[in-house]
Amino acid sequence: MNSKSKIKGRGAQQNVHNRFFELSYEMRDDFLEFCHKEGEVADKNKTQYFNVFPKTIVNKVTSPDVGMAYSMNMYQGCEHGCIYCYARNSHEFWGYSAGLDFERKILVKKSAPELLETLLKKKSWKAHPIVMSGNSDCYQPAEQKFELTKQCLEVFLKYKHPVAIITKNALILRDLDLLKDLAKDNLISVHVSITSLSEDTRRILEPRTATIKRRLQVVKELSKNGIPVNVMLAPIIPSINSHEILPMAKAVSDAGALSLAHTIVRLNGAIGEIFSDWIKKTMPDRADKVLRQIENCHGGTLNESRYGVRMRGEGKIAKQINDLVQLARLKYFKNKVMPKLNTELHEQNKVGQMKLF
Known part of the structure; x- marks a missing residue:
């Protein structure tokens, strides 16, 4: 790819049209040419933060195949820039593009800790694991500035409430002491x-994430401190990282992970256009092959929304991937089990301290 045309440090290379808007935004060639002649920068490629004010922070998940009942997101949009991210489409509901806007316009919910505490104190609330990062990574770069994830963990600890975290950022180790207290x-x-053991692959798929070495260190450090870790090989993309399933499984098992999960990539909504544009610019030699193989896993389309099928796919290529993951579990995760989170303590700690009677 021509370095002059590539937007460095980003996954998406364009802002695709928001399906909810009649008008669209376009960076015209004549404008780019004018900026070049004038020595001006057409796109400063800066990350912006915007405060938003939700009424609630915990969402009930109705999808039957995502493995969680409740989720919360302190941030909307994600600077990690993973090109395949299913959450990109959600940015359209906020009036932005699923492309570059998703990576550069980050919405910040500063009231998240207070909203969470209000929920956990309700008499009607019954403890159930709440997943942080059901949509965007709670340890993305914005967390260094706002520390909302850390504050929410303090709330969970105060009320003895179970919580799960999904992340690909080593910033989680900043909160190791909190995690250890919860793990007790x-x-x-x-x-x-973890989507690859190759830094070259990681850089183009997930440009602003922690390195693979650092992520393996996260697995090792958390496991060493008694914090149960599941590793998600998500997504598996045919002809990009599908050949790495067994080596990745061995590496994360050796680092201490207790279980392994996976999904096969699906490119719903605007993500199909974003991914297709990206791969034709980044991997032109194999772009058509990869896109055809993804379609092969989803009934001839990039867009897959059928519950029970969308995560695992169908067809020969999907079967090969799913069989490899099953073999990896048998080979590297035999007799390993993720413990079930404790929901018994919250009721007696609902006021922030244990009840006497």
Whole structure:
């Protein structure tokens, strides 16, 4: 790919049209040419933060095949820039593009800790694991500035409430002491996303994420401190990282992970256009092959929304991937089990301290 045309440090290379808007935004060639002649920068490629004010922070998950009942997101949009991210489409509901806007316009919910505490104190609330990062990574770069994830973990600890975390950022180790305190009562599990053992692959798929070396260190450090870790090989993309399933499984098992999960990539909504544009610019030699193989896993389309099928796919290529993951579990995760989170302590700690009677 021509370095002059590539937007460095980003996954998406364009802002695709928001399906909810009649008008669209376009960066015209004549404008780019004018900026070049004038020595001006057409696109400063800066990350912006915007405060938003939700009424609630915990969402009930109705999808039957995502493995969680409740989720919360302190941030909307994600600077990690993973090109395949299913959450990109959600940015359209906020009036932005699923492309570059998703990576550069980050919405910040500063009231998240207070909203969470209000929920956990309700008499009607019954403890159930709440997953942080059901949509965007709670340890993305914004967390260094705002520390909302850390504050929410303090709330979970105060009320002895179970919480799960999904992340691909080594910033989680900043909060190791909090995680250890939660783990004493079996109130925490961590799900680390690892999609390759190759830094070259990681850089183009997930440009602003922690390195693979650092992510493996996260798995090792958390496991060493008694914090249960599941590793998510998500997503598996045919002809990009599908050949790495067994080596990745061995590496994360050796690092201490207790279980392994996976999904096969699906490119719903605007993500199909974003991914197709990206791969034709980044991997032109294999772009058509990869896109055809993804379609092969989803009934001839990039867009897959059928519950029970969308995560695992169908067809020969999907079967090969799913069989390899099953073999990896048998080979590297035999007799390993993720513990069930403790939901028994919250009721007696609903006021922030244990009830006497």
